[in-house]
Amino acid sequence: MRNAAGRELPSYIEGYGQVTPFKGERENPILKPKTSVKESVVLPGDSKVLNSIDEALDRLNLKDGITISFHHHLRNGDYVLNMVMDKIAERGIKDITIAASSIFPVHKPLLGHMENGVVTKIIASYISGPVAEAISNGKLENPVIMQTHGGRGRSIESGDVKIDIAFVAAPTADTYGNINGVEGNAACGALGYAVADCQYGDKVVAITNNLVPYPACPIEISQIYVDYVVKVDSIGDPKGIVSGTTQITKDPIGLKIAKMASKVMEVSGLVKEGMSFQTGAGGISLAVAKELENIMKRDNIKGSFASGGITGYIVDMVEQGLFKGLLDVQCFDLKAVQSYKTNKNHQGMSASIYGNPHNKGAVVNNLDIVILGATEIDRDFNVNVSTGSDGVIMGGSGGHSDTAAGAKLTVIVSNLIKARLPVIKEKVTTATTPGESIDVLVTERGIAVNPRRQDLIEKLKEAKLPVMTIDELKDIAEKLTGKPKEIETDEKIVAVVEYRDGTVIDVIKKVK
The missing domain is CATH 3.40.1080.10 (Glutaconate Coenzyme A-transferase)
Structure with missing residues (x-):
């Protein structure tokens, strides 16, 4: 089997991520609820507001092997991923898949969770810094899945990636779970990478440092997708949004x-x-x-x-x-x-x-x-x-x-x-x-x-x-x-690079 660049891939990659033609009547994902009527729990407005991340974790079905997601709009200023992972690790949960839209140097604490088996798989569109280096050196139990931004949205909507719990860094949220990214001292603007997580995650927790009375205006992500709202002191540093080169070259x-x-x-x-x-x-x-x-x-x-x-x-x-x-x-x-x-x-x-x-x-x-x-x-x-x-x-x-x-x-x-x-x-x-x-x-x-x-x-x-x-x-x-x-590389595959349609375009091997 060869990838799109003409490179021979290992035999055990064959069939990975191949698109199967759809046959039959397609369900409408907009009309289909996350749960059946009997399973759903409709909370009155203020009942969604919890006092801490720990209280949210108490109410969620935490277990080994779950997939949790995060978005990266605060980029290298994000605090939420690290806060949540530290709290989950304290509970002894193992074998977690992190479906983050991107991973930045600020997420270095993930290294400890990778070493002790709390995190065994990562799915992301971009990874840089210490976590990327550790993955390249074979420190993650399973190969990371590297997607495109559009491919990530596709995989969540199609069910290829099933999110058990989505944790959303919300610059502003109201008491019923409406979210926007333009108000508050951690305003980061558009929240495009969090949308699929909220629409398709089984449970959604908005974590905010700017809890406002209902309704938050404007509303970018609706209350209909959010199960709980947690108020914390800080979700991140907005200065970290400007990470990397964002200036016209003078060279x-x-x-x-x-x-x-x-x-x-x-x-x-x-x-x-x-x-x-x-x-x-x-x-x-x-x-x-x-x-x-x-x-x-x-x-x-x-x-x-x-x-x-x-x-x-x-x-x-x-x-x-x-x-x-x-x-x-x-x-x-x-x-x-x-x-x-x-x-x-x-x-x-x-x-x-x-x-x-x-x-x-x-x-x-x-x-x-x-x-x-x-x-x-x-x-x-x-x-x-x-x-x-x-x-x-x-x-x-x-x-x-x-x-x-x-x-x-x-x-x-x-x-x-x-x-x-x-x-x-x-x-x-x-x-x-x-x-x-x-x-x-x-x-x-x-x-x-x-x-x-x-x-x-x-x-x-x-x-x-x-x-x-x-x-x-x-x-x-x-x-x-x-x-x-x-x-020179080892034979161990540390990452699978997906093309936007979910097919494999290449693999990355451990560096020697």
């Missing part, structure tokens, strides 16, 4: 790459009235957004929408009238949080609406252009954003594969050489996004276009842009750095 090489990427967009013919756009929060990607802003102002172009995780730079473009609206699954900085609170054209969306390939209208399918980064890219345009060149987990797809598959033009922007290593490899260390979804690689030394896009190659050459084959760019890099040695 001349990065700015050169951004300028060339903007010319690629122009020549493609997609920068026009009604266009849609998404970019990441990396320094070069944000510089591309700035270049696009200049082009749109110059040519008096007004786009339809920008989407994804939203930064203040994209907010600025909307406030200048360059886009009609924003579709937001998470806010990357505090300016985006404020915009989400006050601008009616700044709309929230769930991860499923954003990128689920099995619903009837994922937003990514309406994208014209997406700008993405890469840890590595290979001769077949497969992209790695899951591991470093040393094989250690340092991220994950997030929305990478979702947007790459949906957009009309997918552009990878990257320095040709990173940390004295070429970004282009014979085969990527880990395949995250398949090459069939990638259209263009833009580096400071030249532009490589996927041979599938002959139309684009002709347009770029006519525009006198420095078009090369990806092999030519690879040779240039290796003349400067030498050919890197292949990393």
Whole structure:
């Protein structure tokens, strides 16, 4: 069996996550209750409010082997996951699966729970920091499952991932369980990654440091999904939302790459009235957004929408009238949080609406252009954003594969050489996004276009842009750095990388 990048997978992976054609009458998940009428318990408003996490755990069906979920909108400022896990560990519960939308360095206390058998499996779209390093070194009993953001929504809605208890960090909640992310001192903006957890989790516990009288306004997640509300002193530090790079690069090489990427967009013919756009929060990607802003102002172009995780730079473009609206699954900085609170054209969306390939209208399918980064890219345009060149987990797809598959033009922007290593490899260390979804690689030394896009190659050459084959760019890099040695790995699989539809695109092995 081979993955989407053409790599042979172990025989025991065969059949994992394969999609079975549906036969028969499909149940409507909106109309279907979580429990039968006899099993359901309808609580009056204030009866949902509990005094502590311990009291909530007393009322929940805690047992070995359960799956619990968390969302990551507070990013590296989140306190809730650690608080809950410490309380559960005190009760001697073992063999827990954590279905977190992402794991950050702040979640380092999970290492102790992994070592003592409290946590034996993790499902996430992104993992960085000490937990990622420990998993790469084989410290987790079972392989982590790495999903895309849209794939996570799909898996929860389809029942592939069944959540027993969802713990929701709620910047604001009222006494009946209505939640929003725009009020309170831990306001983080859109709560798109928590929506599926609340709608499909068997039990849902909102944990808030801002408990307000009923009703909380605005309401982003409804009381109909929430079983209990717990008031705590703090759910996290909103400054931790701005983790990683969320500033336009000042590096001349990065700015050169951004300028060339903007010319690629122009020549493609997609920068026009009604266009849609998404970019990441990396320094070069944000510089591309700035270049696009200049082009749109110059040519008096007004786009339809920008989407994804939203930064203040994209907010600025909307406030200048360059886009009609924003579709937001998470806010990357505090300016985006404020915009989400006050601008009616700044709309929230769930991860499923954003990128689920099995619903009837994922937003990514309406994208014209997406700008993405890469840890590595290979001769077949497969992209790695899951591991470093040393094989250690340092991220994950997030929305990478979702947007790459949906957009009309997918552009990878990257320095040709990173940390004295070429970004282009014979085969990527880990395949995250398949090459069939990638259209263009833009580096400071030249532009490589996927041979599938002959139309684009002709347009770029006519525009006198420095078009090369990806092999030519690879040779240039290796003349400067030498050919890197292949990393050595153990046979133990520490992670299974799922594509957005649930099929396996690659596996990650323990580093030596």
